[in-house]
Amino acid sequence: MKSIKNHLMFILPLMAILLGIEFFLVFDRTTDSYEKGLKEGYSMLVVANKTMDLAALKKLNAHIESSESIKRENIVTEIAQDMSQSSQDEILQALPYFYSVRLDSYLSTSGLEKIKKDLEKDESIRSVETFGSSYSSSYRLFSFIKLSLRVFIVFMAMISLFLIIKQMEVWKYAHSERMQIMEIFGAPLMLRSGVLFKVALLDALVATVITVGIFLYLKFYWATRSGIDIMVQNQESLFKMIDMAILLGAAVMIVIFAVYTVVFSTKGVQE
Amino acid sequence: MSNVITASHLTLAYDKGKKEIIKDASFSIKKGDFVFITGPSGSGKSTLLKALYGQLKPTEGNLVVGGIDLARASSSKLQELRTHMGIIFQDYKLVNEWTVEKNVVLPLMIAGYSMDVQRTQAQRLLKHVKLSEHAEKYPLELSGGEQQRVGVARALSKNPVVILADEPTGNLDEYSSNVIWDLMENACQQLETTVLVVTHRIPSIFSLPYRHFIIENKGVYEVH
Numbered sequence: 001m002k003s004i005k006n007h008l009m010f011i012l013p014l015m016a017i018l019l020g021i022e023f024f025l026v027f028d029r030t031t032d033s034y035e036k037g038l039k040e041g042y043s044m045l046v047v048a049n050k051t052m053d054l055a056a057l058k059k060l061n062a063h064i065e066s067s068e069s070i071k072r073e074n075i076v077t078e079i080a081q082d083m084s085q086s087s088q089d090e091i092l093q094a095l096p097y098f099y100s101v102r103l104d105s106y107l108s109t110s111g112l113e114k115i116k117k118d119l120e121k122d123e124s125i126r127s128v129e130t131f132g133s134s135y136s137s138s139y140r141l142f143s144f145i146k147l148s149l150r151v152f153i154v155f156m157a158m159i160s161l162f163l164i165i166k167q168m169e170v171w172k173y174a175h176s177e178r179m180q181i182m183e184i185f186g187a188p189l190m191l192r193s194g195v196l197f198k199v200a201l202l203d204a205l206v207a208t209v210i211t212v213g214i215f216l217y218l219k220f221y222w223a224t225r226s227g228i229d230i231m232v233q234n235q236e237s238l239f240k241m242i243d244m245a246i247l248l249g250a251a252v253m254i255v256i257f258a259v260y261t262v263v264f265s266t267k268g269v270q271e
Numbered sequence: 272m273s274n275v276i277t278a279s280h281l282t283l284a285y286d287k288g289k290k291e292i293i294k295d296a297s298f299s300i301k302k303g304d305f306v307f308i309t310g311p312s313g314s315g316k317s318t319l320l321k322a323l324y325g326q327l328k329p330t331e332g333n334l335v336v337g338g339i340d341l342a343r344a345s346s347s348k349l350q351e352l353r354t355h356m357g358i359i360f361q362d363y364k365l366v367n368e369w370t371v372e373k374n375v376v377l378p379l380m381i382a383g384y385s386m387d388v389q390r391t392q393a394q395r396l397l398k399h400v401k402l403s404e405h406a407e408k409y410p411l412e413l414s415g416g417e418q419q420r421v422g423v424a425r426a427l428s429k430n431p432v433v434i435l436a437d438e439p440t441g442n443l444d445e446y447s448s449n450v451i452w453d454l455m456e457n458a459c460q461q462l463e464t465t466v467l468v469v470t471h472r473i474p475s476i477f478s479l480p481y482r483h484f485i486i487e488n489k490g491v492y493e494v495h
Contacts (some may be wrong), residue, residue: 012471178366184324185425186353 015161029237070098175268204251280332296491303463310486357426361438378429396424416447
């Protein structure tokens with residue numbers, strides 16, 4: 001019973017850290033695709049006195065990825081339906097050139113303002129419409145969710161680290177006598193720390209397997225049955241095979257750090 | 272015969288040199304010597320022993336054990352030196368979660384001997400210390416005298432060059448004390464093991480020729 005408790009005292013905080021890492025990875029992947037969607041759904045309107053190609057626009061600001069000319073004839077047809085052909089021709093001649101411009105990434109509102117200023121520096125550009133208000137609200141919401149989750153993950157990791165440090169004190173108490181005796185008889189570091197390493201690596205493996213199990217369950221069982229659109233759409237992002245290596249790697253790193261800290265802090269025989 | 276231990280102008284101190292325990296001591300101990308170190312409580316007997324197994328670095332002077340200058344030895348050199356030593360503590364220092372047999376073979380385990388060799392040696396030594404039937408027990412299941420005999424068996428398991436014993440029979444009954452003295456005498460006589468014993472009094476039944484050092488007023492003096 002005591003032994004199970006000792007294992008759980010390390011497995012649970014380690015699992016919390018691994019869950020945090022996995023949440024971070026999943027969130028990063030999900031928000032990446034969401035960000036891509038937001039970016040693709042957004043364009044700004046550039047009004048120019050003359051025709052402008054993509055290279056000319058890119059020269060003004062590197063974030064511009066593509067531009068599409070809006071057919072002036074369609075605008076004229078729309079606004080001058082009842083006018084004569086000659087009047088429509090005159091309007092067409094007087095009408096500036098309109099471009100729908102897409103960006104290479106999902107920028108902040110200040111980023112959009114900078115692009116606007118850069119474009120307006122060119123004398124051929126009359127005005128730029130960024131549609132800032134609707135963009136700003138989705139950007140802020142998106143940034144808020146992203147920040148809150150990251151803060152939560154960092155907070156969870158910190159609490160877990162404190163619990164791991166507490167467990168390291170328990171290890172020190174439980175293993176120091178044996179390690180000190182072994183040191184007196186000339187045992188090398190690896191042999192002295194061997195037992196502790198075995199215990200900690202077993203715990204790391206258990207914590208990784210449980211964490212992987214939770215995310216596999218979420219991916220293959222819960223996500224499809226939840227009916228939540230974002231989960232169903234991003235089911236693939238919920239767990240990837242590479243995550244298993246990342247989680248095991250992180251768990252092993254934590255174990256190495258924790259065990260060596262305990263080993264190096266228990267030098268010499270206590271009289 | 273060559274010196275196994277040489278101390279010249281040796282000073283040992285705690286608190287970064289502030290609290291001197293032994294000052295300017297010089298002595299040498301040859302291979303196969305049986306040495307008793309006596310002195311009043313707190314005189315520095317155990318401190319000298321600690322320095323001999325490299326747990327305390329000399330503050331001044333030299334202390335050479337098995338050709339290794341302990342004042343300058345790296346941790347790997349110290350580690351190597353300790354594998355040639357058998358150390359016996361007054362409070363036994365056995366690993367309580369290990370069986371008696373595993374405790375006995377600790378030095379062999381560290382040296383990388385096979386399990387078969389370990390088992391054979393453990394059986395032989397436990398027979399010598401009259402604990403064969405306790406091989407699978409844990410130290411806390413044994414009496415103090417029995418635990419100390421396990422400690423002696425552990426110290427002898429790898430035929431060490433030097434045995435350092437700190438009050439090995441301090442609180443033991445006569446039977447256990449006699450078994451321990453016999454074993455150390457045999458090691459010294461048959462294997463030419465150098466034995467250093469820190470004790471309050473030299474046993475009356477002791478039959479081997481021995482050397483006697485007294486630690487007093489921070490000095491180490493040989494009694495002739």
